[in-house]
Amino acid sequence: MDFSPIVPALPSLWEGMLLTLKLLAFSVIGGVALGTVLALARLSSNKVLSLLAGFYVNYFRSIPLLLVITWFYFVVPFIIGWITGTNQPIGAFTSCLVAFMMFEAAYYCEIVRAGIQAISRGQVNAAYALGMTYGQTMRLIILPQAFRKMTPLLLQQSIILFQDTSLVYAVGLMDFLNSARSQGDITGNLHEFLLFAGLIYFIISFGASTLVKRLQKRLTV
Template structure:
């Protein structure tokens, strides 16, 4: 192994290999975040409802998802989706569905804690004003829960972004795949992995610094 040679790294490489992967990783993160928070909030509301028939399935879903490795969940969906729909779905679409379903379980735990952190008096106040359950939740409880949990939700999203690299298992073209392909193409795997490390670190570290600043801001207002 000779010295590191980064001369293969130029704009053409970024355009040909990395950009496509980065766009997919970011898209996957954003879609899974929005979908995950949406379904996660529904799951949290189900678990906190007084009806057993809502509580039990939601708890079962969340606990199952949380006790299986993400790679296995990715493999499961990749196997099951074509089986259920009857036609094969690309690795990319399969990843989008998998991550939304998987992250919903994790976001739901955060939203559940968030809803429980809202003072009970707020709910009573809503009812006293004549709002019904869905109005109280939508207009009073959820906005506060969401706000209290915003830093945790965003931290989970950074973890989600890191986890998107696991679509490697089904061969979807994400940021990491872009780097491995570039490394193979130029026969420079070592440099390519080093660059991948650097890029992921810069993205995740700056995002986590932003979350920390946001956390301070929110803490002062409250």
């Protein structure tokens, strides 16, 4: 096996990794934000909101991510074009970003919901006794504690998302894995490039998982 063509291809692979990390960062931010809203809706006393949020979570957790990416690749340009009144192309990155945000929000929702429910109900009652509104109670008392408890789980889900970003090959987006595959096809060293890509994914995922375990022990203490 010849791994020498990997060195000249590193700039192209780095561009692919930057796109992967960019997609990951925006998807985590958007997914956590939407997941928090969904979690509050699921815990709401309003049955309509709770049922709608529950349906959203159960639906997206019951279908493959690859299928969601493919759907949104075709649907998102039409929706954004209808909203903005323009026919400008959206691009594969935006479509994949929306797909990841909405798909991961279903998983982040359950993590956030569990974190909120882990907080003692007595703290909520105490906040109401002090004259705080529901919004103030959640924003100032419950959510800060909940996010501290669920930070390891959020990070662990983000590691899974990092691995799942490789599925964007289905719509031709040149992420790290697709860049490695493309360079392997060009140089005729496909196996070497795929092995190198797998090694990089393993190093990043294993390293991040180790840090999450240490963080979890610290937060537990």
